[in-house]
Amino acid sequence: MAKEHFVRKEFKNFTPDDPYYEGRKYPEPTVCEMCNATYKDGRWSWEKPPKGVEANYTLCPACRRIKNKYPGGVLKLTGDYLLEKEEEIINLINNKAEEEMTYRPLNRIISIKKEDGAIVIETTSPSLARLLGEAVYRAHKGELDIRYKEGEKFVEIFWSRILEDKEGEED
Numbered sequence: 001m002a003k004e005h006f007v008r009k010e011f012k013n014f015t016p017d018d019p020y021y022e023g024r025k026y027p028e029p030t031v032c033e034m035c036n037a038t039y040k041d042g043r044w045s046w047e048k049p050p051k052g053v054e055a056n057y058t059l060c061p062a063c064r065r066i067k068n069k070y071p072g073g074v075l076k077l078t079g080d081y082l083l084e085k086e087e088e089i090i091n092l093i094n095n096k097a098e099e100e101m102t103y104r105p106l107n108r109i110i111s112i113k114k115e116d117g118a119i120v121i122e123t124t125s126p127s128l129a130r131l132l133g134e135a136v137y138r139a140h141k142g143e144l145d146i147r148y149k150e151g152e153k154f155v156e157i158f159w160s161r162i163l164e165d166k167e168g169e170e171d
């Protein structure tokens with residue numbers, strides 16, 4: 001069962017000039033000096049900046065989070081089911097994240113780590129952590145628990161599935 005503790009709203013605790021804020025405004029065009037994403041028409045994309053226009057350079061919110069190891073979301077996967085499906089689940093997560101980044105350059109995985117039998121994925125945005133958690137839940141069932149923190153600008157997501165050794169005793 002999926003549980004949700006808070007209804008998602010726009011990142012209300014961000015100030016408009018917060019460098020991590022995905023909706024922050026920049027001079028146009030602005031190019032990220034790490035990943036070359038371009039800010040134009042009020043959004044970040046992978047388009048090249050228009051020719052003959054002097055661009056402003058900065059770090060995009062995603063690269064800033066990657067550089068400062070400051071995740072916007074964490075997805076923690078646990079349960080002995082992972083022993084059997086780990087590779088499949090990590091592939092699913094990487095594929096989903098790659099697809100998402102094509103459309104939304106600020107949604108990226110910062111790291112995937114194994115810790116005491118758990119897999120911990122840090123993402124640059126709360127929405128990507130959520131999207132990945134929901135993808136695992138849709139494909140592999142189990143339990144999903146979504147917890148927004150700090151007024152919804154950070155999300156912790158827990159997914160777990162235990163291998164059932166007693167057939168038919170699941171409630």
Ligand SMILES: [Zn+2]
Pocket residue numbers: 032033034035036037059060061062063064
């Ligand atoms: Zn960047």
